[in-house]
Amino acid sequence: KAKSLSSRIAGYFKKGGKNKEAKIDFLLRKAADVEFIITDNEKEALLLENTLIKKHKPRYNIQLKDDKTYVSIRIGMEQVFPGISIVRKILKDGALYFGPYSSAASARSTLDQVIKAFKLRSCKDREFSNRVRPCLEFDLSRCSAPCVNKISKSDYKEHVEDTILFLKRSSKELLQKLNRKMKDLSASMKYEDAAKIRDVVSQIKETLVNQKVVVHGGKDQDVIGLVQNNSTIAICILMVRKGALLGRVLDIKNLIQDDNKTLLENFILEYYSKNKDIPERILLSEQISNKHEYEELLSELGGKRVRIAYLQKGRGHDLITLAIKNAKEELRIRQVDKDKFEKILGKLQTKLHLQNYPNVIECFDITNLMGREAYGSLVCFVNGKPDKSRYRLYKIQSVHTPDDYSMMKEVLSRRFGQIMRKNEIRVTETFAEPDLVLIDGGKGQLNVARSVLDEFGFSNLPVASIAKAKKTDPENNKPDQNDDKIYIVNRKNPVSFKRSSPEFLFLKRVRDEAHRFGIKTHRKSRIRSFFDAK
Known part of the structure; x- marks a missing residue:
């Protein structure tokens, strides 16, 4: 949770931070992607974090994994003289629960002020039933002492009703009263008392910030x-689920010439025919025409009564607004990414002297251990993003010695030979050639790639290589990736890139993805071979 997620996440990747915990390095090694859900305020973010941690039980979050949850305010309506208290567990005991509240300290402070204002009892039921005289709370004007009949049932009931209205956010009247009292105290030059009332108003506003991500x-x-x-x-x-926002699903589609109602109807059929977790109510951002027919269909698919609603006010409408907000943000991010990668790929086209815009980039890498368990990996980036449907792994078949050049030749021959044979019956699936071929290696691998492409008739297909650094970073005794070199054909020296430039970092990202994809399978194969040998 953070007001600025980009700043928060960037802090995880900064080297040598003074307050950086050791677990961050382990977390980053396991992380594959970043997802987020937009909320309307910090309180919603806190509550959502609590819910998601309890659902997924992440390894590195220990603070919220236990059975504790955020506090709620309880009014024991099962009693003749209901008491008010703060609890963590919600029970089906006839009581009223309000919350949850993300700030326990603020909730307790506000409860204290509510007790002062409405004088509800805060003692336990056993203590209340055994009282024969008023307690200290009565002497401090914090309780109306219903235990010894200092207040009638009807008057106490009125106090309870006022408290419920306040906790249900009908607090405008009370805040106006407090503000008037604060002004009167200021006019009487009782500034300290006025400051206390000001603090009470602030606490009430902070504690009762509206949230919609958890509802009892x-x-x-x-x-x-x-x-x-x-x-x-x-x-x-x-x-x-059960009143708690557990997550979100985003679906991005190319624009179809239909109105929003038709698009929603088609999406409902497509999504819920595959997803059997159909809830009892579905809220939509648009009204649909055949609501009853869809309700019957979903009820049949889900095995229970399902209702579809379009709400224009209330908590349901707030949730619809939140869903729309998340959808808008996803569109905005996609457009920003698209503009960013168009700029990056345009600069790559200029730097590498490419005739065509490099919309589709394929990167090849070889992984082996002394020639054993050798694999060639192919990853593909389209419009700057990984297209995993085009990822391929090639188990090296013709080379059994540590010969990267021969292995690279085999992999490239199989990939581009497949394009040449795509009209044959035995080739069931292939993709057209990319706009740029990127090789993980130096000039030797680059020359091998160029000869294979020429052999299969792809002499106009540009190829580049990215060679790992030879210099060592003194901080971690590992190769300094800022010293990686980019080579192209018919050029002796590497292409000059600013080491922090987006296009240079993008090429390294593509190379690293090819390496990750290949090494994952290589390690699994080594482990399998080890146990087979046993």
Whole structure:
């Protein structure tokens, strides 16, 4: 959780931070991607974090893994004279629960002020039933002493009703009263007392910040928000289970010439025909035409009664607004990414002297241990993003010695020979040639790649290589990746890049992804061979 997620996440990648915990390095090695959910305020972020940590039980989050949860305020309506208290567990005992509240200290402070204002008892039921005289709370004007009949049942009930209205956010009248009292105290030059009232008002506003990510007694529901721009549709599903927001699903589609109602109808059929976790209520950002027919269909698919609703006010409407907000943000991020990668790829085209814009880039890497368990990996980036449907692994078949050049030749021959044979029956799936071939290696691997491409008739297909650094970083005794070299054909010296330039970092990212993809399978194969030998 953070106001600025980009700054927060960037801090994880800074080297040598004074306050950087050791666990961060281990976490980064395991992390593959970053996902986020937008909330309307910090309180919602805290509550959502609590819910997600308890659901997923991440290894490196220990603070919120236990059974503790955020505090709630309880009014024991099962009693003739209900008491008020702060609890963590929500029970089905006839009591009313309000919250949860992310700030326990602020919640307790506000409860203290509520007790002063409405004089509800805060003692335990056993203590209340055994009292024969008022306690100290009565003497301090913090309790109306219902235990010894100092207040009638009807008057106490009125106090309880006022408290419930306040905790249900009908607090405007009370805040106005406190503000008037504060002004009167200031006019009487009782500034210290006025400051105390000011602090009470601030605490009430902080504690009762509206949140919608956790609701006591809430139902299972999906909240679907749809947004479209000129060329893309974003659909966000917020999954609420038992009143708690557990996560979101985002679906991005190319724009279809339909109105939002038709798009939602088609999405509902597509999504829930595959997903059997159908909640009892589905909230939509648009009204649909055949609501009853869809309700019957979803009820049949889910095996329970399902209702579809479009709400224009209340908590449900707030959730719909939140879903739309998340969908809009996803569209915005995608557009920013698109603009960023267009700029990066355009600069690459200039730097590498490419005739065509490098929209599709394929990178090849070889992984082996002294010639054993050898694999060639192919990763593909389209529009600057990995396209994993085009990833391929090649188990080296013709080379059994540590010969990277021959292994690279075999992998490239199989890849581009497949394109040449794509009209044959035995070739069931292949992809057209990329706009740029990137090789993990130096000039030797680059020359091998060029000869293979020429052999198969791809003499116009540009190829470049990225050679790992030879210099060592003195801080960690590892190769200094800032010293990696980029080579192209018919050029003796490496292409000059600023080491912090986005295009140079992008090429390293593509290379590192090819290495990661290949080494993962290589390690699994080594482990399998080790146990087979046993």
